Amino acid sequence: IHEPVLRDSSSSSLSVDTETLQRQIDELSTFSDTPAPSVTRILYSEKDVQARGFVKNLMSISGLSVREDAVGNIFGRWVGSEPGLPPVSTGSHIDAIPYSGKYDGVVGVLGAIEAINVLKRSGFKPKRSLEVVMFTSEEPTRFGISCLGSRLLAGSKELGQLLKRTVDGQNISFSDAAKFAGYTNNEDFSSVVLEKGTYSAFVELHIEQGPILEEEAISIGVVTAIAAPASIKVDFEGNGGHAGAVLMPKRNDAGLAAAELALAVEKHVLESGSIDTVGTVGILELHPGAINSIPSKAHLEIDARDIDERRRNLVIDKIHQSALSISKARNVELSEFKIVNQDPPALSEESITKATESACQELNMPYKKMISRAYHDSLFMARICPMGMIFIPCYKGYSHKPEEFAAPQDIANGVRVLALTFSKLSVS
Amino acid sequence: IHEPVLRDSSSSSLSVDTETLQRQIDELSTFSDTPAPSVTRILYSEKDVQARGFVKNLMSISGLSVREDAVGNIFGRWVGSEPGLPPVSTGSHIDAIPYSGKYDGVVGVLGAIEAINVLKRSGFKPKRSLEVVMFTSEEPTRFGISCLGSRLLAGSKELGQLLKRTVDGQNISFSDAAKFAGYTNNEDFSSVVLEKGTYSAFVELHIEQGPILEEEAISIGVVTAIAAPASIKVDFEGNGGHAGAVLMPKRNDAGLAAAELALAVEKHVLESGSIDTVGTVGILELHPGAINSIPSKAHLEIDARDIDERRRNLVIDKIHQSALSISKARNVELSEFKIVNQDPPALSEESITKATESACQELNMPYKKMISRAYHDSLFMARICPMGMIFIPCYKGYSHKPEEFAAPQDIANGVRVLALTFSKLSVS
Ligand SMILES: [Mn+2]
Ligand SMILES: [Mn+2]
Ligand SMILES: [Mn+2]
Ligand SMILES: [Mn+2]
Structure with missing residues (x-):
């Protein structure tokens, strides 16, 4: 028997606005340098800047207070009843490698904002603050550095130094590119670093990017480790x-x-x-x-x-x-x-996988424990707080190409599990 | 004993203005899309258009009457005393593949104009008209078609058709590119084709692009065949x-x-x-x-x-x-x-190789017969008239890279042999 964490409503009241979320995913995909169905959204490009505006606007509409750091990691916070406690965070990325699809990363950003909406509509009041993070440049496309934003957040001092002399394929410096996108500062990015304990937990929603969940008709993957x-x-x-x-x-x-x-x-x-x-x-x-x-x-x-x-x-x-x-x-x-x-591999924290498993059980959602073969910002967030990930099925496991697809119902399932996991972590 | 063909002067009077020629080669190399010492000059680009103007100007200064055909092959004619006879022609190309050097092709265009100057200074009067040709796009860089100008001249009907639907890597059509360079016409390029017999002979001066002449310290290569x-x-x-x-x-x-x-x-x-x-x-x-x-x-x-x-x-x-x-x-x-x-290989015409051998003997220039492993516009000119080629040594046989180099004296030797060969063919 599981204790309900939603005081004012049952877990079945966690209803996702699937249609609006899909419309947002579709709209975000139009900020692209290549024609649909492909998506190409490169760090600090014009389209990336437009997409960032789109995300910040959605955060504001959901009542989150928005801040950006020096490299453009974007944070939207729903302040809890005990704002002195370390918040729970979730998030992912919206950059897209050349000629890829519209779900990788995006589901974990727009889906997280919708998870906040779901909780608000259900009447839930968080104890710990809840924070949605959009990480800068999970993909290494432009500067050859993967998970740039989360690496810096997690305290990579060498990376801060490296960025001062990093250029892209067109010999544009990282600083100039960041400046183009509106992030004008000439520091060593130490302001970006988050101390261990800044968050009590981090959990990321993402498409599987593999075929297992679809093949086995399972709604949710509970990630236990991320490959190195x-x-x-x-x-x-x-x-x-x-x-x-x-x-x-x-x-x-x-x-x-x-x-x-x-x-x-x-x-x-x-x-x-x-x-x-x-x-x-x-x-x-x-x-x-x-x-x-x-x-x-x-x-x-x-x-x-x-x-x-x-x-x-x-x-x-x-x-x-x-x-x-x-x-x-x-x-x-x-x-x-x-x-x-x-990089070394990362293990999920048992307290978080347990919370997600409980959420699945309460929502009657079939789930399985699995490994993430793709890396994610979670790999680096694991360095500064307990980490977990929630996978949803995607068509044939396709990712990093235009055929990438996740069904609206599968996305909605993921958002409900994220919302419930989030609410559990918020009160723990 | 060889009969002198220069009526008004001995072959020793064939003096090349080595310094001016080198200055012209250096100046032409500055019309490039990449920094020196590399040269990049792509068909119908802005730099190519500038370089074409440079060549036409030199032709005019040398008193040649200049015409251009529909794809930008450029012809400079010195009208002979019997203008009804088929002229003798010479020439090469000035386009340069990405990050290449400044001698490939260029020596055979600017050197040919200087050969005309040499003959004029010596007092020579041609019987057959002498014509210098600058061929369009010997290199296949932009449209994937090598020897584009000479192929068309030599009567490739299929190519004329193909060009109508040919695009470059940026999807710019051949027609639009040609229009950018000032060649505005929407025909099938049949006007470019030259009948067999238009020229009595064609002879091209070119750097060897191989190490043999330099290694063996031989001034001139008399080409007997061009590889296929x-x-x-x-x-x-x-x-x-x-x-x-x-x-x-x-x-x-x-x-x-x-x-x-x-x-x-x-x-x-x-x-x-x-x-x-x-x-x-x-x-x-x-x-x-x-x-x-x-x-x-x-x-x-x-x-x-x-x-x-x-x-x-x-x-x-x-x-x-x-x-x-x-x-x-x-x-x-x-x-x-x-x-x-x-393409099939091409054989040089004995009458032309003999004329070049005689020229070398009269000038006391060591020569050797050799094969051209690189192709040249001569490969296609051989389809419409007797063909021959004159090679000069180049540093280590380097070509198609910035280190490509031919010594001014070696170029001057080639120009003298070309001038004397040209004068012999003009009166034959
Ligand atoms: Mn990805
Ligand atoms: Mn991703
Ligand atoms: Mn070449
Ligand atoms: Mn050449």
Whole structure:
């Protein structure tokens, strides 16, 4: 028997305005640099700035008091009856990699604001304040740094220093880009950092980005751990030259070195023997990029993940060994092999998974415990407070492409579970 | 004993204004979209238009009568004493692939104008008219079509049709691009075609783009044949998806298919067993091109050449077989395998090589007969008139990169040999 936490109403009164929420998701998707159904929303771009305005407006309409920090993390707070207690927080991101979809991250931002609306409509009064966070740049698209906002919040001092000399692919500095978006300050971003204990709990709602919930017809995934991501940048350099005139024995083709390394990444990942190890070469660029010119430079960006950090690091070591031996065999210079980040996995806090499980039970919602293979801002929030995540099914597990889809009813289910979890954490 | 063809002066009077020519080469190199020492001059770009003006001006200063055709091939004619006879022509290109150098093509255009100046200063009077041609887009950079101007001149009817529906990487049509450069007409380019017999001979001056002349300290290469080039466009398509969430067995990664094909190109070229077979993947592009997204599309452009057409075509067949088997093995769609061009090799005409050899002997210039592994506009001019080429040494054989260099004295040697060859052909 579970004690009801909604004093003034039963959990069945948690009704989501599914239609309005869907309209908001659709409207937010129009702030994009590529045509529908694809979405492309890059950090600090014009569309990103417009989308941020859209989110802040929704927060205000829901009666939240809004603040932004120096990198554009946005916070909307519903002040509780005991404002001195650390608040409970939730949130996700709204940036979208090139040609992706409209649900990744967005469900956890717009859905969180709707969860606040749900609780308000139900008559619930929070004890701890409730806070919705929209994190800046969960995706690494523009500056190569994933979870930029939550990394900084969680106290990454090195990152604050790094940002001072970080530029994007067009050589625009982080500072100039932030300035364009209205975040004008020349500090080391130490003001962004949140102390441990700032929040009593953090819980994120997100689409699964995998096929399990849909295949098993389960409404809710209760995340117990987030896989450990790493990313690597590699540059090869050779002599290039004319594609007709330089004979094969005289070549040191940087593009072929890159091709070999891409295949080596796949090989080393498969050698791990575990289904949980994944590795991807999502970026491979050749210079000068002309049909009649031998590539003199090749740039790769590699993503490697595992729920087992040691096993993932072994794969990274092997990739490095391959890069070195390819460089030697092809007489191509390995001018960069940089591990940009190599994060540990994160475990959910039992108190939060228990609260979510209770919420599911009270709402008669089938759920299952599962691992998150994608990383999320939760990975970093776990460094400063107890963390949990709520997954909902998505079509065929598709994500990071235009076909990404979550059904309105599945989103509504997630919002109800988030609202109830939130209310439980608020009074605990 | 060779009969002198310069009536009013000995061949030793053929003096090149090396300093002015070098200054012109340097000035032309500043019309570039990338910083020095690299040169990037793309067809119909603003810089290309400026460079064209520069060339037309030099032609006018040298007293040539200038005309342009519908695609921007530029002709400067010195009318001979028997203007009814087919003229002798020479020329090359001034477009430059991204991040290349300032000598490829340019030596054969500015050097040809200087050869006219040399002959004028020597008091020579041509019998046949002499014509300097600057060909449009020898490089395939913008529209994927190499030797665009000379192909059209030589009567490629299919190309005229193809151009009507050709677009560049930014989806700008050939017509719109041509219009931007001032070539405004909506025809099928049949006006560009020159009948066989329009010229009595064509001879092109060019840097070797290979190391032989420099290594052997020989001033002049007399080209006997031009290797047969081919180019291929390939597209692979897979399902893409999230780099963390899609497990390895569920992937069909278009990028890895492309990497395998790039290595297969190298393998099949080496299998030919001949030093004369070369193959290059100069372009490899991934979509969407994000570190955390599995490539859903990959685009490759392949260049394959040989002096033996049959052997080169066998390599192309093998590349096609590999593309098919990679597509099958990786469950990736081979959505395009298009042989853009598959040209035969061209042989120089003995009458022209003999004229050039005589010129070298009269000028006491060491020369050697050789093959051109790079293609040139001469490959297509050979379809409508007897053709020959004159090579000069270049630093380490470098071409298509910023380090490309030819010494002023070597250029002057080439100009003298071109002038004398030209004068011989003019009176024959
Ligand atoms: Mn994402
Ligand atoms: Mn996300
Ligand atoms: Mn070239
Ligand atoms: Mn050339």
